[in-house]
Amino acid sequence: MIMASPWSFRFFLIFLFLFVGKALPQLGWIMIGIAATIVFIKAAYKMERLPGRIMDILDRLTNKSALEKKYSDQQRETKQIDHKQLADYLKSKLIGQDSVIDSVTQQLRRRFAAKRPGKPIAVFCLAGPPGVGKTYFAKLLAKKLYGEKDNLLFYDMSLYSQPHAASSMFGQAKGYVGSNTYGSLTAGLRDFPNSVVLLDEFEKAHPEVHKRFLTAWNDGFITEVSDGSHIPTDGAVSILTTNAASKSLDSLTRRYEGDQRKFSDMIKNVLKEADFAPEVLSRIDDYFAFKPLKGLDIARVVALEIESIVHQYDLKLIEGGIDSQILADVLKEEEKYGSGVREMARAIENKIADSVIEAKNSNAKEISLRFDGDSIIAFIESYHNGANTDAPHLNDRLQSQANSSIKKPDSAGISGAKAKLS
Numbered sequence: 001m002i003m004a005s006p007w008s009f010r011f012f013l014i015f016l017f018l019f020v021g022k023a024l025p026q027l028g029w030i031m032i033g034i035a036a037t038i039v040f041i042k043a044a045y046k047m048e049r050l051p052g053r054i055m056d057i058l059d060r061l062t063n064k065s066a067l068e069k070k071y072s073d074q075q076r077e078t079k080q081i082d083h084k085q086l087a088d089y090l091k092s093k094l095i096g097q098d099s100v101i102d103s104v105t106q107q108l109r110r111r112f113a114a115k116r117p118g119k120p121i122a123v124f125c126l127a128g129p130p131g132v133g134k135t136y137f138a139k140l141l142a143k144k145l146y147g148e149k150d151n152l153l154f155y156d157m158s159l160y161s162q163p164h165a166a167s168s169m170f171g172q173a174k175g176y177v178g179s180n181t182y183g184s185l186t187a188g189l190r191d192f193p194n195s196v197v198l199l200d201e202f203e204k205a206h207p208e209v210h211k212r213f214l215t216a217w218n219d220g221f222i223t224e225v226s227d228g229s230h231i232p233t234d235g236a237v238s239i240l241t242t243n244a245a246s247k248s249l250d251s252l253t254r255r256y257e258g259d260q261r262k263f264s265d266m267i268k269n270v271l272k273e274a275d276f277a278p279e280v281l282s283r284i285d286d287y288f289a290f291k292p293l294k295g296l297d298i299a300r301v302v303a304l305e306i307e308s309i310v311h312q313y314d315l316k317l318i319e320g321g322i323d324s325q326i327l328a329d330v331l332k333e334e335e336k337y338g339s340g341v342r343e344m345a346r347a348i349e350n351k352i353a354d355s356v357i358e359a360k361n362s363n364a365k366e367i368s369l370r371f372d373g374d375s376i377i378a379f380i381e382s383y384h385n386g387a388n389t390d391a392p393h394l395n396d397r398l399q400s401q402a403n404s405s406i407k408k409p410d411s412a413g414i415s416g417a418k419a420k421l422s
């Protein structure tokens with residue numbers, strides 16, 4: 001079979017038209033009509049294919065399938081946040097800061113959904129007195145948002161109190177010591193573009209250092225000084241924490257809580273009075289104030305702290321294992337420590353450490369903490385070798401101790417269990 005070229009086929013059609021037109025004029029007109037319709041449809045089809053042609057350019061000039069994959073990965077990165085689930089997680093860990101948690105998670109949901117190219121996802125400032133969970137909150141957020149500990153880029157800003165201190169973050173100019181390696185922030189964001197950048201106690205850094213962040217927040221990139229390369233910051237959530245002006249913030253919290261917009265402006269004004277540069281303040285997307293912890297919330301946080309101290313010694317606290325008197329005494333000393341739990345937890349750690357170590361050295365697995373006059377006792381509830389299966393429940397023993405001082409249970413497994421701290 002002879003394969004005709006398109007042109008020979010067209011010539012054949014023209015001859016056919018002429019022939020049919022001469023012999024049967026009406027049929028000729030019909031054929032011309034059909035040919036015109038085909039030409040018209042073809043032209044319209046070509047015009048509609050214009051967007052398709054752009055993809056053809058991609059086929060010709062790049063690796064289209066690799067590009068499509070990258071593009072769909074990027075789309076996935078603009079992830080939807082389940083802000084309710086995130087808020088629930090944060091509330092299960094962070095005590096007494098529910099309204100901050102609600103506001104931050106709502107804001108994050110919007111910001112992740114409408115991720116702006118060339119802009120960081122968010123720049124938030126968390127203000128409030130020391131020891132109320134600001135730093136802890138940022139760490140929890142990084143863990144929940146990104147899941148890996150490498151995705152928290154943590155900076156203790158008190159280490160950057162000199163004007164040139166930022167060079168270790170942003171890199172060092174050529175010819176200076178350290179110019180052969182990237183700065184810690186530029187390297188961190190290069191390797192982990194989707195991260196929480198925690199600038200802890202931001203007010204303690206030098207104002208010159210503060211200003212180095214303006215490009216990061218305005219333009220969506222930072223410049224690595226050693227080689228001038230631009231590192232994108234548009235996958236990052238930056239969190240600044242500050243203890244500045246916490247007294248004035250406390251009264252604001254009581255007045256404006258519930259109206260986040262107004263509250264945020266008020267916090268900004270207070271920080272302006274506390275000598276934050278206006279250009280830095282105006283580039284922060286939103287401000288949130290942490291409340292001082294009060295009453296039983298302090299007891300909750302201290303109880304969690306005690307539990308984590310016990311875990312650090314590879315021991316477990318049994319359920320109900322902290323004598324309520326220990327926590328009641330902490331609350332009595334609230335005035336002495338202020339609202340921050342750090343000092344309280346340290347004081348308790350000092351009180352229980354020896355006793356807990358003694359329990360651990362006795363091969364203990366589970367303990368309870370009892371109040372004994374002016375000391376705290378780590379009471380062994382079970383051993384690693386399982387010897388203590390018949391240990392009486394704490395409540396039973398508390399009953400039996402109502403008339404007497406703390407006694408070692410008679411069970412063989414418990415012998416030598418009591419470690420007393422003087």
Ligand SMILES: Nc1ncnc2c1ncn2[C@@H]1O[C@H](COP(=O)(O)OP(=O)(O)O)[C@@H](O)[C@H]1O
Pocket residue numbers: 093094095096097129130131132133134135136137241293301304305341342
């Ligand atoms: N509101 C809170 N809920 C739970 N734990 C808290 C809270 N506040 C403080 N803590 C505990 O105390 C530690 C110190 O708190 P931190 O976040 O450093 O305080 P801040 O940054 O506000 O000074 C935290 O690591 C956490 O274990």
Ligand SMILES: [Mg+2]
Pocket residue numbers: 131134135136200201241
């Ligand atoms: Mg802190």
